[in-house]
Amino acid sequence: MTTIRTTGSIEPYTDLELKKSIDAGETPGPKIHVTGPYLEGKGTFALQLHQLSGPEEAVKTVNFWIDEGVDNFKAYMFITRAELGAAIQAAHKRGVKVTGHLCAVNFREAADLGIDDLEHGLFVDTEFISGKKEDQCPDYGEDPVGMAKLDVKAGPLHDTIQYLIQHHVAVTSTLPVFEMGSFPGRPTMQKRVLDALTLESRNQVLANRLRASDVSRIRKQWGSDVSPYEAAFKKEEEFEYAFSKAGGLLLAGLDPTGMGGVIAGFGDQREVELLVEAGFSPVEAIHIATYNGAQYLGDLDRIGTIAAGKQADLVVIKGDPSKKIEDIENVETVFKDGVGYDSDKLIESVRGVAGSR
Numbered sequence: 001m002t003t004i005r006t007t008g009s010i011e012p013y014t015d016l017e018l019k020k021s022i023d024a025g026e027t028p029g030p031k032i033h034v035t036g037p038y039l040e041g042k043g044t045f046a047l048q049l050h051q052l053s054g055p056e057e058a059v060k061t062v063n064f065w066i067d068e069g070v071d072n073f074k075a076y077m078f079i080t081r082a083e084l085g086a087a088i089q090a091a092h093k094r095g096v097k098v099t100g101h102l103c104a105v106n107f108r109e110a111a112d113l114g115i116d117d118l119e120h121g122l123f124v125d126t127e128f129i130s131g132k133k134e135d136q137c138p139d140y141g142e143d144p145v146g147m148a149k150l151d152v153k154a155g156p157l158h159d160t161i162q163y164l165i166q167h168h169v170a171v172t173s174t175l176p177v178f179e180m181g182s183f184p185g186r187p188t189m190q191k192r193v194l195d196a197l198t199l200e201s202r203n204q205v206l207a208n209r210l211r212a213s214d215v216s217r218i219r220k221q222w223g224s225d226v227s228p229y230e231a232a233f234k235k236e237e238e239f240e241y242a243f244s245k246a247g248g249l250l251l252a253g254l255d256p257t258g259m260g261g262v263i264a265g266f267g268d269q270r271e272v273e274l275l276v277e278a279g280f281s282p283v284e285a286i287h288i289a290t291y292n293g294a295q296y297l298g299d300l301d302r303i304g305t306i307a308a309g310k311q312a313d314l315v316v317i318k319g320d321p322s323k324k325i326e327d328i329e330n331v332e333t334v335f336k337d338g339v340g341y342d343s344d345k346l347i348e349s350v351r352g353v354a355g356s357r
């Protein structure tokens with residue numbers, strides 16, 4: 001990967017300093033589009049997130065962080081419609097885009113307010129949760145049972161897909177974080193991922209995976225040996241496929257949070273593999289992860305495809321991922337601005353540190 005967009009930030013100054021260091025050639029790394037601190041409303045569960053006091057502060061916050069150097073924002077779960085609308089308008093005035101991992105505001109409301117992108121897809125859309133109150137994040141923002149019953153081809157979910165496309169709202173797929181989460185039967189953790197983690201994180205991730213695969217726990221919680229998250233995950237894949245095929249701009253992400261074990265880079269490769277699982281051809285999946293991302297960032301004239309006159313940002317892969325998508329993991333050399341980096345050496349340089357810094 002040679003260009004990334006961070007998506008929400010706990011330490012925005014760290015991200016900005018890292019970008020500076022990479023751009024100055026002091027640290028190997030991608031070109032970073034830095035996202036500002038989460039735009040969050042009252043009621044959040046995380047102490048690290050500032051809680052906006054209303055629309056005025058949303059505008060102030062957006063302008064402050066654009067001055068500091070960020071070029072994207074991510075709205076979070078407890079933001080209200082008034083705050084989100086004000087933030088979007090302030091950001092758009094300065095040519096900056098806003099994405100959201102929403103809850104109190106549903107997808108259609110966010111589309112009405114002019115949001116540019118929605119992270120995570122259907123898993124976090126609260127419009128289909130019964131009893132949802134305006135501007136309030138329901139207790140159970142993720143309803144795997146209800147979600148799995150929705151139909152992408154007809155009815156309210158189909159209409160929402162059309163609505164998002166009409167309003168030019170992109171959707172970011174983050175399938176790896178959901179795959180890690182809550183149901184058995186998924187591939188075991190890759191050794192290269194475990195090797196990159198600190199010992200403590202590795203233990204935690206493996207414990208989480210065991211818990212996710214524990215059928216007796218699932219039986220106790222759901223009264224069935226099959227977790228409803230399995231069907232919800234399939235529905236998420238269906239939603240993303242239908243959205244893209246209907247003309248929506250689908251983006252590829254990973255989300256290195258949740259139960260852990262989804263690491264930038266490795267997780268992005270896994271995302272492309274999961275897009276193929278969702279029904280896309282390997283070439284379509286690669287297109288989503290490259291061309292579509294560049295299009296969203298407004299960088300398509302410089303990156304996103306390999307063409308004469310564009311920047312020499314590309315990877316050399318052993319194998320043929322257009323036929324066998326798993327080959328995407330066999331990166332040999334990463335070229336950024338025409339300079340080659342040995343992939344094995346880069347990976348070795350972060351052995352045992354992911355999770356500590």
Ligand SMILES: [Zn+2]
Binds near residue numbers: 101119120
């Ligand atoms: Zn998120």
